[in-house]
Amino acid sequence: MSVDASLIDLLPEDELRLLAAGDHLRPWLWLGAHPLQWQGRDGVRFAVWAPAAQRVSVVGSFNDWDAERHPMRLRGDAGIWEVFVPHAAIGDFYKFAVIDAQGQPLPLKADPYAFRGELRPDNASIVAGLPPPVTLPPARAKANRREAPLSIYELHPTSWRREDDGFPDWDLLARELPPYAAALGFTHVELLPVTEYPFDPSWGYQTLGLHAPTARLGPPEGLQRFVAACHAAGLGVLLDFVPAHFPEDPHGLARFDGSPLYEYADPREGWHQDWHTLIYDFGKPQVRQFLCGAALFWAERHGVDGLRVDAVASMLYRDYSRQPGEWIPNVHGGRENLEAVALLRHMNEILGREVPGFITIAEESTAFPLVSAPTSSGGLGFHYKWNLGWMNDSLHYMRELPIFRQWHHDKITFGLVYAFNENFVLPLSHDEVVHAKGALIAKMPADDRPLAEMPLAVQAQPDRWDTPGDWQRFASLRAYYGFMWGHPGKKLLFMGQEFAQTQEWDFESALPWALLERPAHAGVQRLVEALNAVYRRWPALHRQEAEPSGFEWLQDRDREQSVFAFARSCPEAATVVVVSNFTPVARENYHVPLPCDPASGSPSGGAGWQLLLDTDAEAFGGTDWMQGRPEPRVEHGALVLQLPPMSTLFLVAAADAASTDSPV
Structure with missing residues (x-):
């Protein structure tokens, strides 16, 4: 007589012990829904962690959603329920019917380990095969190194493009996004969360499907095709990952088995007042297992290059x-969440050990020490940290009218006091262009003088501008981008800002691509391409972005004229000089001290210097003020420059320029 397969232990004891202790690296191999053949019958093995439940059944399209048909079996003290359902198959919809410890039925629960979910507003889980493993190509691991150029194009995939007024799918993105981002010279793309989420206005940051790519973009296998297309174009893929909190939707993780299973029990620990979400219980081993396992899942099963971890602070x-x-204070009476610190270290150690070359980036807004230091040195183990201090200070400075910038000079210089404390990314992210903050171009001040008082080059092209003052908005933005690309720190720019989108980002609409038909916007896009080319071509701009020896102020005290100059250097490579003039007044014969040779300590560059890039160039929509003016020269140990209005210049010694590719 055959034995009912649904009554046989489906999870091996060794695996069950690891899962029960919260020590399994890959819990998704066993929990969730897995199609398989069991004792000659095709079906699906279901397993779910619900230790406080009195009873659990799996319900779905295979049993008419009848909780009496497939009750699950509790495996000892592990708190894990299992069942094999013959004839269930890939594509079936399912949920878990949970009876709590008091005998009360809970709302049907989606599977925390589901690999696929329904398109909202529906929220059932869908049986899907485990994605095949994907190995990170060696070239991609090399491109993630600290000394490599890292220029990230951040995007919200469902609003980058739209198809027939609806969401795009992974294949549309795979066709259009990699060639676009690669042509602009970006090294990586970063996707706002694509883990399944119920509420569109959360942009994915309130996720309930940490193992399921969102159904908005099509079946999960499309993500692997997208990642492969990006890698073929020379782009790395970063995903936003949210282990900090989750929404309280009744079908999700909230009180999953009738108890606060995934969240802290005390609302002083478990309720996020800003976002009205629940906070994971970071000290619970099985929750740590769930979060760290999910991070490893995206690395191993979808082949992405890294994760940007949201809301670390x-x-x-x-x-x-x-x-x-x-x-509630920690066990030592302090404010730090020691459980979260341990979880983040553990996650980064796992990823570093299991997926060599994989990177993690922290969105962390405080002065918490050693965020991007190895765990062996007492750090959190991230590879990079967003420099939100630089972002806030520099945008504050750029919002000021040029005549007032001299009173805010320290907003630019202060960032260099701590620029080398961490491995920083300079982020101009989605957060800066939402919630009535306006687009980046809208933050730039406009000149309210009549057209007749504008520079001659502006008067000569009146049709280029909607208002006469727009020339200064665009010039300010271009100068700011130049300063950012010259400044120490990896780069990140949110979609639409590469062509100076005029309205703040709308997650329900595609980017306003028609703006590229206008010269000023197309010019900003060409500038971003040129900046990425210079950044990638010249090692001094990227090899030592976290090393103080790679930076030297040449001019940081000229408040009255709002001019900044600095040198970027690294061993055995040409020094690059960056000069920003943040006023609409040109500076003729401006003297800048020569940079020091990193090896000898004496002035470097010889007698001849060459311009690599001028953000005021006509090709970028500028006034082309430099046209016909004297070349840079050296006099009495100083570099003598002609500084266009509202501009940033990149220069190298002429001998160095001749030894590499032609300048941009």
Whole structure:
């Protein structure tokens, strides 16, 4: 007589022990829904962690959603329920019917380990095969190194392009995005969260499907094709990952088995007041297993190059956005969340060990020490950290009218005090162009003088501008981009800002691509391409972005004229000089000290210097003020320059320029 397969232990004891202890590296191999053949019958093995439940059944399209048909079996003290359902198959819809410890039925629960989910507003899980493993190509691992150029194009995939007024799919993105981003010289693309989420206005940051690519973009296998297309174009792929919190939708993780299973029980720890979401219980081993396993899943099963971890600051501090009395101190009486610190270190150690070359980036807005230092040195183990201080200060400076910038000079210089404390990314991200903040171009001040008082080059092209003052908005933005690409730190730019999108980002609409038909916007796009080319071509601009020896101020005290000059250098490579003039007044015969040779300590560059890039060039929509003016020269140990209005220049010694590719 044959034995009912649904009554046989489906999870091996060794695996069950690891899962029960929260020590399994890859819990998704066993939990969730897995199509297989069991004792000669095709079907699906279902397994779910629900230790406080009195009863669990799997319901779905294979049993008419009848909770009496396929009750699950509890495996000892592990708190894991299992069942084999014959004839269930890939494509079937399912949920878990849970009876809590008091005998009360809960709302049907989606599978925390599902590899696929329904398109919202529906929320069932869908049986899907485990994605095949994908190995990170060696060339991609090399491109992620600290000394490599890292220029990231951040995008919201469902609003980058639209197809027939609806969401694009992975194959459309695979056709159009990699050639576009690669042609502009970006090294990586970063996707806002593509893990399944119920609420469109959360942009994916309130996720409930940490193992499922969102159904908005089509079946999960499309993501692997997209990643492969990016790699073929020479682009790395970074995903935003959210281990900090989750929404309280009844079909999700909230009180999953009738108890606070995934979240902290006490609302002083488990309720996020800013976002009205629940905070994971970072100290619970099985929750740590769930989050760290999900991070490894995206690396191993979809082949992405790295994760940008969202809201790290909210994880690190127990008093984040809380008043006195609204939070619980740690065991030492402090404000740090020691469980979250341990989880982040553990996650980064796992990823570093299991996926060599994989990188993680922290969105962390405080002065928490050693975020991007190895765990062996007491750090959190991230490879990079967003420099939100630089972003806030520099945008504050750029918002000021040029005549007032002299009073805010330290907003530019202060960032260099701590620029080498971490491995920083300079982010001009989606957060800066939403919630009534306006687009980046809208943050730039406009000149309100009449056209007749504008520079001659502006008067000569009146049709280029919607208002006469727009020339200064565009010039400011171009000068700012030049300063950013010259400044130490990896680069990140949100979609649409590469062509100076005029309205703030709308997640429900495609980017306004028609703006590229206008010369000023097309010029900004050409500038971004040129900046990426210079950044990638000249090692001094990227090899030592986290090393103080690679940076030297040449001019940081000229408040009255709002001019900044610095040198970027690295061993055995040409020094690059960057000069920014943040006023609409040209500076003729401006003297800048020569940079020091990194090896000898004496002035470098010889007698001849060559211009690599001028953000005021006509090709970029500028006034081309430099046309016909004297070349850079050296006099009495100083570099003598002609500084266009509202511009940033990149220069190298002429001998060095001759030894490499032609200048941009």
